[in-house]
């Protein structure tokens with residue numbers, strides 16, 4: 001388990017040329033144990049963080065051992081480790097002792113009071129184990145008073161030569177006053193512990209939350225829905241299609257007097273169904289991006305099931321970027337191949353659009369959020385060098401790999417293989433009832449897929465925005481598969497309705513029908529913001545809605561592509577069975 005993580009980690013680190021700190025996690029007696037201060041931020045929004053020393057805390061006497069080497073993932077996540085200056089030695093206890101003092105000026109007082117009133121807490125790392133502690137608390141007896149904790153007590157559990165457990169308790173409350181001196185103290189207690197090193201992260205996981213009955217129940221529920229849906233789709237299609245075929249071949253069979261030989265429905269549009277969609281370049285780029293995201297999602301879920309990403313800060317993000325770059329050939333292969341089948345001519349342009357479409361969307365949102373973060377001096381502001389690294393990955397890894405995929409796709413899958421000829425003159429699309437209009441079909445199609453995932457969305461949102469580590473990737477895998485099946489069934493049925501209304505614009509319609517689940521997810525995220533979080537302020541709002549929009553866009557591309565793939569397969573099947581004169 002740990003090995004797979006280490007491998008991905010190593011690969012990611014070597015590709016992006018950012019070397020992680022070497023940690024063997026074993027200590028000799030009296031060896032230095034480094035306590036890293038990470039960030040401070042309001043408890044209600046885990047993602048809004050500022051550097052620890054932006055609050056008027058002081059550093060201990062101990063010499064700093066230089067800045068931590070950040071990995072790409074950490075830099076993007078706003079991890080800012082700084083040395084605490086607290087002297088901790090392996091298995092050497094330390095009674096309560098002063099480590100620094102600071103005169104609180106008026107400004108210092110103001111910022112600390114603000115932080116305490118907004119429930120700020122700070123994060124630390126000791127041997128990669130996260131610690132979190134409150135800065136202080138509002139004074140109950142005095143509405144304007146604030147209480148600051150000045151004493152930190154570290155209880156460290158060791159097993160052999162390894163650290164397996166850390167607790168911090170904050171004590172020493174003082175009523176904070178401007179222009180007073182504050183003395184910060186610390187205490188270290190070492191205890192032998194029976195926890196195994198491999199299991200030392202277990203106490204951060206929350207099985208009662210993630211493996212709650214509701215979670216199991218929702219998966220079971222969605223699963224039943226899938227069985228029901230698949231059965232339903234199968235029956236409808238089998239019955240209607242066989243009836244349709246029979247009617248279509250009525251020349252061979254004795255004529256049925258009920259229909260007067262008038263052809264109707266989807267067969268009428270056989271000369272148009274395989275007509276290229278509007279904006280073929282954009283369409284193939286989006287579908288290519290969808291294939292890309294599907295492959296990334298599957299590889300990442302598989303890796304996350306095998307490797308415990310949560311034991312290594314930022315490793316999930318670093319690995320995702322690495323896998324995203326590595327999966328770029330899928331984008332070119334499917335996007336470029338499709339563009340060629342739609343007889344597009346500007347394939348280089350398609351390749352560039354296809355490979356940069358998603359990165360540009362992410363970049364735009366991230367840069368907008370970055371402006372706000374810089375304005376607020378949040379540690380979330382992405383450093384310039386990190387941006388350059390990401391840009392370099394896009395230009396020198398993603399683009400060439402995509403090029404490779406495009407060449408392959410054009411040569412191996414570039415020939416159109418349509419079962420019906422395309423008429424020269426497009427057929428006019430007849431007027432139809434409002435509930436058969438594409439916009440309505442698209443809107444309705446998102447409903448069932450959303451129903452199958454919204455409980456999972458709650459768990460994912462909660463682990464992203466609150467202090468929970470998501471670790472039940474097996475659940476995530478099941479839900480993803482369920483979502484794919486539901487999306488496929490629903491889009492096939494809705495496209496069948498569309499074609500029966502003699503509207504042949506199924507390509508965009510099937511994509512949008514699949515992707516409309518993301519609209520509902522975004523609406524759900526608004527609900528979640530209002531009722532499930534206590535976020536406030538411009539920064540948190542922009543941050544939340546920006547990243548939720550990105551998530552929804554990615555989900556939309558994912559599900560839309562699933563919808564398109566399944567519908568395309570279905571359409572090829574049914575139209576290759578009708579015999580044309």
Ligand SMILES: *[C@@H]1O[C@H](CO)[C@@H](O)[C@H](O)[C@H]1NC(C)=O
Pocket residue numbers: 155156157165166167191193
């Ligand atoms: C940390 O706290 C937990 C829960 O209170 C306790 O079970 C554990 O023994 C503590 N660890 C140490 C090293 O004191």
